[in-house]
Amino acid sequence: MLTQYKACLVGxxxxxxxxxxxxxxxxxxSIWLPFSHAAACVACDQTELIAVSDVLPEKAETIxxxxxxxxxxTDYREMIEVExxxxxxxxxxxxxxxxxxxxxxxxxxxxxxxEKPLCCSMEEADAMVEAVEANNVKFNYGTQRRYMxxxxxxxxxxxxxxxxxxxxxIAQYGATSALWGxxxxxxxxxxxxxxxxxxFVQGSIISKDEDWxxxxxxxxxxxxNGYACFANGVHGYNTAGTGPEFEVCxxxxxxxxxxxxxxxxxRKQGEHPSILEEYPFPDVSRQxxxxxxxxxxxxxxxxxxxxxxxxxxxxxxMEMLIGIIESHRLGGLRIQLPMxxxxxYVGKPDW
Numbered sequence: 001m002l003t004q005y006k007a008c009l010v011g012x013x014x015x016x017x018x019x020x021x022x023x024x025x026x027x028x029x030s031i032w033l034p035f036s037h038a039a040a041c042v043a044c045d046q047t048e049l050i051a052v053s054d055v056l057p058e059k060a061e062t063i064x065x066x067x068x069x070x071x072x073x074t075d076y077r078e079m080i081e082v083e084x085x086x087x088x089x090x091x092x093x094x095x096x097x098x099x100x101x102x103x104x105x106x107x108x109x110x111x112x113x114x115e116k117p118l119c120c121s122m123e124e125a126d127a128m129v130e131a132v133e134a135n136n137v138k139f140n141y142g143t144q145r146r147y148m149x150x151x152x153x154x155x156x157x158x159x160x161x162x163x164x165x166x167x168x169x170i171a172q173y174g175a176t177s178a179l180w181g182x183x184x185x186x187x188x189x190x191x192x193x194x195x196x197x198x199x200f201v202q203g204s205i206i207s208k209d210e211d212w213x214x215x216x217x218x219x220x221x222x223x224x225n226g227y228a229c230f231a232n233g234v235h236g237y238n239t240a241g242t243g244p245e246f247e248v249c250x251x252x253x254x255x256x257x258x259x260x261x262x263x264x265x266x267r268k269q270g271e272h273p274s275i276l277e278e279y280p281f282p283d284v285s286r287q288x289x290x291x292x293x294x295x296x297x298x299x300x301x302x303x304x305x306x307x308x309x310x311x312x313x314x315x316x317x318m319e320m321l322i323g324i325i326e327s328h329r330l331g332g333l334r335i336q337l338p339m340x341x342x343x344x345y346v347g348k349p350d351w
């Protein structure tokens with residue numbers, strides 16, 4: 001029999017509880033649903049959603065009723081102390097995620113599923129890593145693709161040498177918001193490159209002088225181009241091309257996702273090395289990323305293994321993006337990682 005873990009939700013907004021309503025009638029809905037943290041906790045056979053919290057009491061009560069939780073709270077601290085959950089899902093606005101994650105890690109929570117972006121500065125990210133690792137908390141991040149069997153099969157093919165030695169990974173995620181949107185692109189660049197450390201980053205953003213307040217950027221800027229030099233020799237690029245689509249280029253072939261993961265084009269060398277031939281991409285199951293991310297935390301608790309989106313990986317993706325912003329701030333310079341300016345804060349005032 002599977003161990004069932006008590007789960008609580010902090011933040012009853014869009015990603016916490018209601019995004020399923022937006023996705024339900026899309027042609028690709030089967031890839032994503034259940035999508036919200038609450039819906040995934042209810043659907044996962046290893047978790048029971050026992051309580052929810054939100055600063056707005058009417059929202060907390062609405063979501064409690066919708067997902068059948070026993071109780072709701074307006075103070076997440078009280079909820080964690082009273083309910084003593086095994087797993088906490090953090091789906092608040094970004095500015096409070098570091099504080100909530102640290103409190104949960106220091107007050108007996110065994111697993112945390114944290115929405116993206118992780119936080120607003122590398123200083124906050126460092127504090128989160130310290131608290132999570134010091135308390136042996138199993139952590140996963142809301143970058144759902146890395147938990148999906150579809151993308152995991154891509155990485156299996158890469159690791160098996162099916163496209164030769166990887167030379168670069170490319171994200172076509174658009175010139176969109178760095179933390180709110182491109183967290184997904186950064187995570188996929190990392191994941192498809194093998195989750196390596198990063199030597200340096202470089203890039204440019206769209207911002208105005210008045211958006212800056214000393215060492216704080218009061219917008220979530222569009223990244224117009226972003227480059228990451230990975231320590232394993234792979235080059236990573238985020239482009240302004242729309243998608244979201246991701247491509248991995250190797251010495252003997254290529255893999256490219258199509259239509260936001262509805263299919264994958266798999267090409268590799270045939271009889272003539274300069275001509276890549278089409279090969280069928282293996283059939284895979286289509287479990288959704290939110291369920292698989294939460295299930296992976298439960299499995300890690302069962303076995304005491306590391307999770308697939310561990311806190312140090314989440315920090316690495318965050319630093320790629322903050323580093324690109326720092327590169328722009330300094331006139332396009334290369335930013336060696338770990339970056340020195342760990343107090344650079346990126347976030348809208350209403351975050």
